[in-house]
Amino acid sequence: MGSLSFEKDFEPSVVTPRGLIANGDFGEMKRLKVATPTTPRKNLNVAVTEPGSRNDGPSLDCILMNYIDTLSQRINYHIGYPVNICYEHYASLAPLLQFHLNNCGDPFLQNTVDFHSKDFEVAVLNWFADLWEIEKDQYWGYVTNGGTEGNLHGILVGRELLPTGILYASKDSHYSVAKAAMMYRMDFEMVNTSVHGEMDYSDLKAKLLQNKGKPAIINVTIGTTFKGAVDDLDIILQTLKDCGYTYDQFYIHCDAALNGLIIPFIKNMISFKKPIGSVTISGHKFLGCPMPCGIQITRKSYINNLSRKVEYIASVDATISGSRNGLAPIFLWYSLSAKGQIGLQKDVKRCLDNAKYLKDRLQQAGISVMLNELSIIVVLERPRDHEFVRRWQLSCVRDMAHVIVMPGITRDILDSFINDLLQQRKKWYKDGNVTPPCVAQDIGAQNCACSYHKIDFIIP
Numbered sequence: 330m331g332s333l334s335f336e337k338d339f340e341p342s343v344v345t346p347r348g349l350i351a352n353g354d355f356g357e358m359k360r361l362k363v364a365t366p367t368t369p370r371k372n373l374n375v376a377v378t379e380p381g382s383r384n385d386g387p388s389l390d391c392i393l394m395n396y397i398d399t400l401s402q403r404i405n406y407h408i409g410y411p412v413n414i415c416y417e418h419y420a421s422l423a424p425l426l427q428f429h430l431n432n433c434g435d436p437f438l439q440n441t442v443d444f445h446s447k448d449f450e451v452a453v454l455n456w457f458a459d460l461w462e463i464e465k466d467q468y469w470g471y472v473t474n475g476g477t478e479g480n481l482h483g484i485l486v487g488r489e490l491l492p493t494g495i496l497y498a499s500k501d502s503h504y505s506v507a508k509a510a511m512m513y514r515m516d517f518e519m520v521n522t523s524v525h526g527e528m529d530y531s532d533l534k535a536k537l538l539q540n541k542g543k544p545a546i547i548n549v550t551i552g553t554t555f556k557g558a559v560d561d562l563d564i565i566l567q568t569l570k571d572c573g574y575t576y577d578q579f580y581i582h583c584d585a586a587l588n589g590l591i592i593p594f595i596k597n598m599i600s601f602k603k604p605i606g607s608v609t610i611s612g613h614k615f616l617g618c619p620m621p622c623g624i625q626i627t628r629k630s631y632i633n634n635l636s637r638k639v640e641y642i643a644s645v646d647a648t649i650s651g652s653r654n655g656l657a658p659i660f661l662w663y664s665l666s667a668k669g670q671i672g673l674q675k676d677v678k679r680c681l682d683n684a685k686y687l688k689d690r691l692q693q694a695g696i697s698v699m700l701n702e703l704s705i706i707v708v709l710e711r712p713r714d715h716e717f718v719r720r721w722q723l724s725c726v727r728d729m730a731h732v733i734v735m736p737g738i739t740r741d742i743l744d745s746f747i748n749d750l751l752q753q754r755k756k757w758y759k760d761g762n763v764t765p766p767c768v769a770q771d772i773g774a775q776n777c778a779c780s781y782h783k784i785d786f787i788i789p
C-alpha cells in the first residue's frame with residue numbers, strides 16, 4: 330500500500346511535516362523570517378498581486394514556504410480541535426491534484442464526465458455500511474463536505490418523512506443541529522443534559538409526552554462536541570416506546586462526527602439493525618484527511634422523497650451540495666485500506682490510553698478535570714491566560730477548555746502541555762488573590778478542584 334506503514338503498530342513520533350515539494354526548486358528560495366514555534370501564527374497579510382508587480386516583494390513560492398513553515402511549527406500545539414493530522418497519504422496522492430475530480434449527483438450513478446471518483450466513494454460507503462450493519466442493497470449514502478452537511482442531510486431526510494415532526498436535540502449537541510432547525514423552519518425542542526453532557530432522558534420523556542400528537546425527529550449525539558458524552562441510543566429508543574411512539578412516528582439521526590470511528594471498536598451501539606434513520610461522521614476527524622469531509626448513510630427506502638432527476642448532470646440528486654469534492658473519497662479509501670479495522674482499533678486504544686494519562690496527570694496536579702467513558706476529550710479548567718490558550722489552540726466554553734487526544738497527539742506533546750500549564754499556573758495563582766475557577770456546575774463537584782470543592786476531589 331504505497332509508502333504507508335499504518336499496518337504496523339506504529340506510535341507516531343512528534344509530527345514534522347515535510348517541505349512543499351521534496352525535489353522542488355525551492356532550495357535557493359529566500360526564506361522569510363518565521364515566528365518562533367510557540368507563537369500563534371500571525372496574519373501573513375497576503376494580497377493578490379499582478380504578475381510582474383512583485384519586484385520588491387517575496388515570490389509566490391517564498392510566501393507559500395513561509396506559510397508552510399509557520400504551520401509546521403504550530404503542529405505540535407494543535408490539541409484543542411478534533412482533527413487527525415497524522416497521515417502520510419498526501420505524498421502518494423498528490424499527483425491527483427492535477428485533475429479536477431467532481432462527484433456531483435448520486436454516487437451510485439455514473440456521470441457523463443469521466444473526472445469523478447465515485448468508484449472510490451462507493452467503496453468507502455460500503456465499508457461504513459458494513460461497520461454500521463446495513464446491507465449494501467438497503468442503504469444509500471454519500472461522501473459529504475463534513476459532519477455539518479451530514480447533519481443537515483440526516484435531519485432533512487427525517488423532515489421529509491415526517492413533515493410535521495418536531496426536532497429534539499440535547500443542549501450539548503453540535504450547533505449544526507440548531508442550524509438545521511432554523512434552515513428547515515422546524516419546531517425545535519432543546520433537551521437538557523447531565524453535567525457530563527449526556528442527554529437527560531427524563532427531560533426527553535417529559536417533552537415527548539407533552540408533544541405526543543406530533544412525530545419526533547431525534548438527533549442522538551454519539552460523542553458531544555465539547556465533553557465527548559455519548560447519548561445512549563438504546564435508552565432513547567426505550568423512552569420512545571414508553572411514551573407510545575411507534576416506528577412510523579419517529580426518526581433518529583445519529584451524529585457520530587468524532588466517535589463514529591471510536592465506538593464501534595469498544596461498544597458497538599451504532600447499528601441499522603435498530604430503528605434508526607441515518608448516521609453521519611466527519612472523515613477528517615478520527616480517520617484524518619487533509620480536506621474537510623464526512624460520510625452520511627441512510628436507508629435506501631427513505632431517499633426517494635429527496636431524489637430529483639437533474640437533466641443537466643444526467644443524474645439523480647439527493648445530496649445537499651452541487652459540486653462535490655472528488656478527492657476526499659480517494660483519501661478516505663486510501664486511509665481505510667491502509668489502516669484497516671485493526672489499525673483503527675489500535676488508534677482507538679492508544680487515544681483512549683493517552684486521554685486517561687492526561688486526565689490522571691492533571692488530576693494528580695490538583696487541576697479540575699473530567700473524562701467521559703468512551704471519550705478522548707479531556708475537559709479541564711479554563712487556563713487563565715489568553716496567550717496560553719492561543720499557544721495551545723484551545724477551545725474554551727465558559728470556565729472550561731478541552732484537549733482532544735487525537736491519533737497524532739503523543740505523550741511527549743501531552744507532557745509538554747502539562748509542564749507548560751503547571752508552570753503558568755504557578756504564576757497565575759501564586760499570591761492567592763486569584764484562584765482557579767469553580768467548574769462544579771460544568772463538570773461536577775467530584776471533578777472540581779477549586780478551593781471550595783477540593784475536599785470532594787478524587788485523586789486516584
Ligand SMILES: Cc1ncc(COP(=O)(O)O)c(C=O)c1O
Nearest residue numbers: 475476477503552553554586611
Ligand atoms: C458532534 C459533532 N457534530 C457535528 C460536527 C460538525 O462537523 P464538521 O466540522 O465536520 O462539519 C462536529 C464538529 O466538531 C461535532 O463535534
